[in-house]
Amino acid sequence: MSFDLSSLPPVRGKLIADAPLAPYTWFRAGGAADALFLPADQDDLAAFLAALPLEIPVTVLGVGSNVIVRDGGIEGVVVRLMGKYWGEVSVSGGNGQITARAGALDLSVARFSARAGLAGLSFLSGIPGSLGGAVRTNAGCYGREIKDVLVRINGVDRTGERVSFQGEIADLGLPQTGFQYRHTDFPSNVIITSLVLATQGQGEPATLEAEIKTHQARRAETQPIKDKTSGSTFANPDPPGTENQRSAWQLIDAAGCRALRVGGAQVSEKHCNFLINTGEATAADLEALGELVRARVLETSGVSLRWEVRRIGRLAKPA
Numbered sequence: 538m539s540f541d542l543s544s545l546p547p548v549r550g551k552l553i554a555d556a557p558l559a560p561y562t563w564f565r566a567g568g569a570a571d572a573l574f575l576p577a578d579q580d581d582l583a584a585f586l587a588a589l590p591l592e593i594p595v596t597v598l599g600v601g602s603n604v605i606v607r608d609g610g611i612e613g614v615v616v617r618l619m620g621k622y623w624g625e626v627s628v629s630g631g632n633g634q635i636t637a638r639a640g641a642l643d644l645s646v647a648r649f650s651a652r653a654g655l656a657g658l659s660f661l662s663g664i665p666g667s668l669g670g671a672v673r674t675n676a677g678c679y680g681r682e683i684k685d686v687l688v689r690i691n692g693v694d695r696t697g698e699r700v701s702f703q704g705e706i707a708d709l710g711l712p713q714t715g716f717q718y719r720h721t722d723f724p725s726n727v728i729i730t731s732l733v734l735a736t737q738g739q740g741e742p743a744t745l746e747a748e749i750k751t752h753q754a755r756r757a758e759t760q761p762i763k764d765k766t767s768g769s770t771f772a773n774p775d776p777p778g779t780e781n782q783r784s785a786w787q788l789i790d791a792a793g794c795r796a797l798r799v800g801g802a803q804v805s806e807k808h809c810n811f812l813i814n815t816g817e818a819t820a821a822d823l824e825a826l827g828e829l830v831r832a833r834v835l836e837t838s839g840v841s842l843r844w845e846v847r848r849i850g851r852l853a854k855p856a
């Protein structure tokens with residue numbers, strides 16, 4: 538389905554009808570958005586949402602490193618925050634905090650803070666997403682999660698109202714947002730537009746940059762980062778810190794699923810909690826392979842794995 542773009546509110550950014558989304562995902566698979574909106578800035582986004590009839594669904598994508606967009610595409614408007622404005626990062630005030638827009642890559646923020654001599658954000662270099670996606674998924678690695686560094690979240694809700702979460706999240710009993718291991722209950726009608734992040738104060742830039750290089754080398758050694766993938770397919774069944782913690786990859790390996798295939802989708806040989814698109818995989822191949830892995834793990838170990846990768850959109854219509 539596609540929109541008559543003239544029926545949608547005017548924008549200063551780009552609005553594209555029937556826009557293929559595969560190029561916007563790490564898997565390079567999946568269908569098209571009825572309409573794709575690339576807002577010029579926060580005012581453009583807010584004005585568009587305020588004028589867009591509420592019955593039209595809106596979905597936000599980051600850099601697509603944690604999603605399977607189904608082959609039937611996504612209904613309504615997909616918003617993607619990309620371009621120079623959405624990637625801006627700066628040091629805010631004299632208290633060593635960093636302000637970044639939600640389209641900034643986690644890696645760019647880690648590098649920026651290293652160059653600025655501010656410690657505590659190097660872990661972000663291990664996550665290939667954007668900051669908006671990091672909040673939604675409570676992304677983390679090397680013992681730290683985005684929730685540990687959040688001071689403030691700014692966003693725009695579905696009606697175009699600007700919202701800001703400070704205090705509730707920063708001081709944080711975290712009740713409304715429920716940040717847990719790779720999960721949040723952050724309101725689904727809010728598009729995150731910028732964040733204020735806490736650092737751990739002064740650090741030596743060369744040391745911080747070396748830390749980032751080490752994280753990246755470790756990743757390249759253990760993960761298929763050059764493949765079309767989406768990172769960990771399933772959450773580990775026990776959160777970090779649990780005694781005798783079970784890993785999803787070990788359960789998958791024990792179930793004999795390493796290198797298992799469905800169509801063009803394959804369980805990575807390098808890290809078997811990663812699915813890869815070997816070339817021509819459809820989203821249906823990837824999802825079916827994931828379900829096959831879940832079934833085999835359940836059968837062999839009794840553990841029902843939880844999808845960490847988000848599956849969004851419509852199934853393809855049968856041919």
Ligand SMILES: Cc1cc2nc3c(=O)[nH]c(=O)nc-3n(C[C@H](O)[C@H](O)[C@H](O)COP(=O)(O)OP(=O)(O)OC[C@H]3O[C@@H](n4cnc5c(N)ncnc54)[C@H](O)[C@@H]3O)c2cc1C
Pocket residue numbers: 563596597598599600601602603604618639640663664665666667668669670671672673674675676677678719727728729730760761762766767768769847
């Ligand atoms: C090779 C590889 C390694 C990975 N390693 C890790 C890891 O170590 N740790 C980890 O946590 N993850 C990891 N991931 C998964 C992924 O990078 C993270 O989940 C990341 O935070 C997703 O960000 P994204 O911008 O790609 O979001 P997307 O995948 O585009 O979207 C994910 C979710 O966030 C929502 N979202 C995106 N932007 C916004 C916004 N502005 N406002 C509101 N909601 C938004 C989307 O609607 C969607 O629900 C890895 C992925 C890959 C490919």
